[in-house]
Amino acid sequence: GAVVSQHPSWVICKSGTSVKIECRSLDFQATTMFWYRQFPKQSLMLMATSNEGSKATYEQGVEKDKFLINHASLTLSTLTVTSAHPEDSSFYICSAGPLSRTAGSYEQYFGPGTRLTVT
Amino acid sequence: LAKTTQPISMDSYEGQEVNITCSHNNIATNDYITWYQQFPSQGPRFIIQGYKTKVTNEVASLFIPADRKSSTLSLPRVSRSDTAVYYCLVGLSNTGGFKTIFGAGTRLFVKA
Numbered sequence: 001g002a003v004v005s006q007h008p009s010w011v012i013c014k015s016g017t018s019v020k021i022e023c024r025s026l027d028f029q030a031t032t033m034f035w036y037r038q039f040p041k042q043s044l045m046l047m048a049t050s051n052e053g054s055k056a057t058y059e060q061g062v063e064k065d066k067f068l069i070n071h072a073s074l075t076l077s078t079l080t081v082t083s084a085h086p087e088d089s090s091f092y093i094c095s096a097g098p099l100s101r102t103a104g105s106y107e108q109y110f111g112p113g114t115r116l117t118v119t
Numbered sequence: 120l121a122k123t124t125q126p127i128s129m130d131s132y133e134g135q136e137v138n139i140t141c142s143h144n145n146i147a148t149n150d151y152i153t154w155y156q157q158f159p160s161q162g163p164r165f166i167i168q169g170y171k172t173k174v175t176n177e178v179a180s181l182f183i184p185a186d187r188k189s190s191t192l193s194l195p196r197v198s199r200s201d202t203a204v205y206y207c208l209v210g211l212s213n214t215g216g217f218k219t220i221f222g223a224g225t226r227l228f229v230k231a
Binding site for chain 1: 153155160161162163164165168206219220221222223224
């Protein structure tokens with residue numbers, strides 16, 4: 001089956017520093033990748049949609065200058081949290097898809113997530 | 120936007136069948152319905168996807184009525200390892216791509 005990996009699985013950083021999270025599709029090419037954030041006991045919140053070779057589309061309320069997304073290849077997307085603050089501490093999850101584009105039908109595979117703690 | 124509504128939580132016992140219903144009144148003609156399972160500190164895992172009537176795989180069944188305004192995920196003979204959050208998603212197609220919005224999900228707790 002399709003596998004999506006994330007690196008690192010967890011990271012602790014100091015306030016004011018930047019952190020980069022990688023999302024890779026291991027055995028398929030992903031033209032579209034999604035980035036989500038999840039706080040404890042809450043649902044996943046879509047942050048942005050990134051398409052290979054073009055600028056990411058951010059959801060309303062998500063600061064594009066703070067959460068930099070790069071999707072330079074069909075197997076790699078990165079999320080950089082710039083000038084991180086404690087309130088950015090969260091579980092960040094990426095997903096990749098679709099593998100096929102039957103109208104309305106798509107397959108979305110999720111990475112294992114990255115736990116970010118900002119001290 | 121096809122918003123979904125699910126029960127916040129459900130309790131069950133090992134060996135029972137669990138049915139989780141999701142409402143999606145504004146589902147679009149081309150939208151499929153997908154269910155995911157999520158354990159704590161893990162990414163969601165695909166369970167099943169369907170468009171209409173009934174779909175069955177090795178882990179679950181998905182029932183979709185003719186009007187497609189709701190769907191029911193059926194988990195046969197649950198075990199404690201099925202304790203997780205279950206999300207119903209209805210895809211939103213936009214120009215040149217897709218995106219999905221997660222609802223609150225249903226927290227299933229399976230007791231011994």
